[in-house]
Amino acid sequence: MLSFNFEITDKTAQRKIDRMAGEKGFLERKLMHRFGQAIVSNTQTNFLRGQVLNRITGNLANSMQYRLSSAHAFKVGPGMIYGARWEFGLEVYAPGKSADARPFVAPSITDYIGSPRSEREAAQTIEDWMERL
Numbered sequence: 001m002l003s004f005n006f007e008i009t010d011k012t013a014q015r016k017i018d019r020m021a022g023e024k025g026f027l028e029r030k031l032m033h034r035f036g037q038a039i040v041s042n043t044q045t046n047f048l049r050g051q052v053l054n055r056i057t058g059n060l061a062n063s064m065q066y067r068l069s070s071a072h073a074f075k076v077g078p079g080m081i082y083g084a085r086w087e088f089g090l091e092v093y094a095p096g097k098s099a100d101a102r103p104f105v106a107p108s109i110t111d112y113i114g115s116p117r118s119e120r121e122a123a124q125t126i127e128d129w130m131e132r133l
Helices: 011-022 024-047 083-088 105-112 116-132
Strands: 064-070 073-078
Touching: 011 024, 024 064, 024 073, 024 105, 024 116, 073 083, 073 105, 083 105
Parallel strands: none
Antiparallel strands: 064 073
């Protein structure tokens, strides 16, 4: 059997590694906040300015928000109740009337996640965190 032992003897390095382990949750929350803010901004800028819905009052765009639901997840969506009507569609109980869905949140998330922008922002967040240690 082959085994390896690895020991870090530099006290400063040991402290930084211990601190990194202790602050893992902080980094995860920081990443989720950054992604939540970016998706709200992406939705307001690219999906609620004529691409999907025409902006009339700006209330729907201004009501976009995100909330952390855990260190690993967040919820994002409009604060206006009628936002669900556009995102998912709505059947109106009147003869011949219905509203087609015109999703704006789901496409915005797909557009942002995996984009070069999201990768840069994640890398920058991690780099900032590492420098802070």
